[in-house]
Amino acid sequence: CQSTTTSRGHAANSEAANMLEDLAKLCAVRGGDGSVFKERGFKNAAGVLRRLGVQITNIQQLKDLRKHEPQRVRGLGDSVMKELSTFYEEGRMHRLDGLEADPKLKCLKILQEVGWVGAVKAQQLYDKGVRSIEDLRTKGLHLLSEQAQICLSRHEDIMQRMPRSEAAEIEAVVTKVAQSICPGVICQACGSYRRGKSHCGDVDVLIRPPEGQEDSPMFDDLIKRLVETGFITDKLTLAGGPHRPGKSQSFMGICKLPGTGRLHRRVDIKFYPTSLFAFAVLYFTGSSHFNRSMRSFAKIKGLKLSDKGLCRVNTVNGEEVHRFPSYSCLREEDVFTALGLEWREPKDRDG
Numbered sequence: 090c091q092s093t094t095t096s097r098g099h100a101a102n103s104e105a106a107n108m109l110e111d112l113a114k115l116c117a118v119r120g121g122d123g124s125v126f127k128e129r130g131f132k133n134a135a136g137v138l139r140r141l142g143v144q145i146t147n148i149q150q151l152k153d154l155r156k157h158e159p160q161r162v163r164g165l166g167d168s169v170m171k172e173l174s175t176f177y178e179e180g181r182m183h184r185l186d187g188l189e190a191d192p193k194l195k196c197l198k199i200l201q202e203v204g205w206v207g208a209v210k211a212q213q214l215y216d217k218g219v220r221s222i223e224d225l226r227t228k229g230l231h232l233l234s235e236q237a238q239i240c241l242s243r244h245e246d247i248m249q250r251m252p253r254s255e256a257a258e259i260e261a262v263v264t265k266v267a268q269s270i271c272p273g274v275i276c277q278a279c280g281s282y283r284r285g286k287s288h289c290g291d292v293d294v295l296i297r298p299p300e301g302q303e304d305s306p307m308f309d310d311l312i313k314r315l316v317e318t319g320f321i322t323d324k325l326t327l328a329g330g331p332h333r334p335g336k337s338q339s340f341m342g343i344c345k346l347p348g349t350g351r352l353h354r355r356v357d358i359k360f361y362p363t364s365l366f367a368f369a370v371l372y373f374t375g376s377s378h379f380n381r382s383m384r385s386f387a388k389i390k391g392l393k394l395s396d397k398g399l400c401r402v403n404t405v406n407g408e409e410v411h412r413f414p415s416y417s418c419l420r421e422e423d424v425f426t427a428l429g430l431e432w433r434e435p436k437d438r439d440g
């Protein structure tokens with residue numbers, strides 16, 4: 090059974106993986122103690138199934154793998170196996186059925202679709218009787234942060250994912266204005282766009298100084314100009330400014346392309362000096378699941394990977410006591426090499 094791979098098998102595996110991912114999302118939405126670990130557990134298990142490359146049509150196959158080749162199915166723990174067992178027998182997962190039928194969870198999910206509303210805030214709103222977006226607008230506004238209020242006011246637009254062609258247009262506007270302020274500056278859309286997705290939740294534009302320069306103070310002017318031209322309609326957060334040599338800067342907000350019939354879109358714009366840029370591109374390309382595995386791989390090697398570097402660290406009882414200067418990596422490929430890993434195409438970084 091381990092050498093045969095059929096399209097039917099992949100379909101079944103990916104159907105089970107989709108359900109495990111739904112389960113992960115609902116655990117995160119529900120919040121509470123341990124929800125982060127449950128979320129990760131189900132998400133990891135989904136990844137294991139997707140990458141298995143073997144047709145799984147009954148639970149016994151997985152039980153055999155657990156026994157004879159445990160390294161191939163690491164992450165399929167007992168609670169995941171229980172769900173998979175009913176999946177292969179009845180095509181459903183009991184825990185998922187239960188969560189999907191829970192009306193409270195349905196409310197919490199709808200509330201958390203608003204930006205800057207997390208599990209804790211949603212629960213708080215629920216306790217105050219807020220059950221819908223409508224309720225949130227009529228009686229919940231004063232309970233929301235400034236950012237959440239802005240996201241709520243644009244909610245119907247920004248909850249829709251945009252086609253990648255529109256993400257490209259947004260990248261082009263930012264690039265054009267950035268280059269008019271600082272000729273030669275380099276802009277690159279990362280996130281789901283760089284991973285080749287057909288639709289994107291937002292656009293993550295990263296900016297670095299022109300070739301041959303380590304730094305260039307242009308970010309404050311860029312954001313100012315994008316606001317003046319009406320492209321940026323709302324500011325959510327602005328961090329790291331005003332410009333300081335060698336430091337990154339970050340803007341999160343909402344934009345709208347000119348012309349009629351356009352929707353408001355979430356946009357994140359970030360500036361990194363040249364020596365940090367490769368680390369930032371790697372980080373903001375994601376996926377977050379891929380980043381997590383890269384970081385834990387680095388950690389095993391005594392290294393710390395972030396959006397700003399890859400450093401050897403000394404630890405005592407898991408606590409960092411000393412951090413050495415970062416490896417120098419000018420291209421994203423150099424980060425993989427420094428870690429002793431093969432380069433992985435952005436489109437293959439979702440698992």
Ligand code: DCP
Pocket residue numbers: 279280281282288289290291292293372373374375376377378380
């Ligand atoms: N990221 C991360 N951990 C987080 C948030 C983000 O590692 N908690 C990284 C990985 C993401 C990238 O930043 O891929 C961009 O974040 P987004 O939230 O914009 O996610 P994506 O671009 O991947 O998806 P979407 O299309 O929903 O924007």
Ligand code: MG
Pocket residue numbers: 279280281282289290291292293
């Ligand atoms: Mg994104």
Ligand code: MN
Pocket residue numbers: 280291292293357
């Ligand atoms: Mn983003």
